[in-house]
Amino acid sequence: MFERAMLLLALLLAGCTADQPVRRGGIVSLNPCADQLLLALVPPERIAAISHYSQDSRATSIPLDVARRFRTTAGTAEEVIALSPDLVVATSFTPPATRAAFARAGLNTLYLGSPTTVAASKEQIAEVADALKERWRGQVLNARIDAALAETKSVDAPVSALLFIGGDLANGGGTLLDEMMTHTGLRDAAADYGIAMTGRLPVETIVAHPPALILSPDQGGRTAAIRRRLLGAETRDVPFARDLINCGGPTIPAALRRLAEIRRGAGA
Template sequence: MKRAALLCLLLAGCAAQPSAKGGGIVSLNPCADAMLVELVPRDRIAAISHYSRDPGATSIPLDLARKFNVNNGTAEEIIALRPDLAIIDSFASVSTREALTRAGVKTLTLGWANTIEDSRKQVRELAAALDAKPAGEAMVAKIDGAITAARTGRPPVSALLWIGGNTVNGANTLLDEMMVKAGFSDHAAHYGLQGTGYLPIEHVVADPPRVMLVPDQAGRDAASRAAQMRGWALARSGATVHQAPFERSLVNCGGPVIPRAMTRLAEIRSEVGQ
């Protein structure tokens, strides 16, 4: 028993354990996690999703995520926690949804926010469900303020926003809208890429953008090797491309992530100048 408890602590990712009374809010949705931790006091949150402790999936600081219990998204685990509300995403399986319904667990489904307006609506929907409307309106005000502050009257500058490896952000996405509002044109959309997808290095070398927004990743993993290869190929081609770090945590979600992302985009646009 002691060995199991020690292993649990070392992994720092153990599933949330049910309390005697249950209650609180459980989130299975990493984007809901980002909103939840800013909308309600910590003691109302029974567990956030395990994704928020993954550097590649989180939208909140890892040191903050480690202050909360996490869940692995199983119906059995959520039912055992007896929450007042479980926030799930649109990708939750039918079996999970049915199990939660049979157990009488109240749920709120939050889908994917593809636009800034979608994100505003999502913030307000979650805030209303949590009886935290003033906090929701404050979050929306921060979103709107950051968008206004990032506006520029200068001509748009072409940019590619890399998610990781050879995956890039394309047209008709939340990130695409934010880039445009910050004074960029999404070069992946210029290539014809819709949504998020794979972009061959040949496209980049043949028709490079003026700016590349790159994840803050270092090391010898596949993403780093892909970035190094692009840098080498562009240098050989003679193209001048401004590369700017763009945190991986800024590309996953909307809500309270939008102000941080817009601020960073505005900083990069200012670095590029005219």
């Protein structure tokens, strides 16, 4: 019964995406951060499917036109097992039932955490590169991160800044973004308002003591517009692209350079 169900699902998947036929083997990724790691570390032909999140502009860390070249899954155990992948790259948040299904099917799986430091992100790159048998590519990517760190290290006095992940959700201390902000000369002002990691920070809370800069991916959004109107010239509002927010890994060099550019624009 189980084998018949898997065969039926495979046929249905093939019928729904005729331009992307079901293929056996390869690597399946179930997370947008793992998606971008795969694209950085292996040739495209080794990727059997990526997560559907990477085809959503709000969640992706890779260009949408690139993401749309690949088959996607919703991450269900049935879909993944039907593809018979050589390796599944998932997250540490994968539900126990899904993990158990992968184990019963005998799938080779790699569960990744969410690194909160540059060092941890580099370790994860090396781990994934080893699992993919692409150690050299992992070393090249980590060398790019080291070069960006050296290039963007600030020795100037830090400038206070809030980085909004979206809406009124602010990034706080203990995160990868916080470390990169500090490295490039931006003092994460979230701690001034009692925010650690991430938390809601309405404009009413910051209007009496605003930071010098606000970084946001939602320049055209209603919340960002309200902040600009209420804070006025006291705080400079600058764009920070959403695809630099969602993940670390291959995103780190570009995120560091953008943060350094923002710090330079803030002056002495």
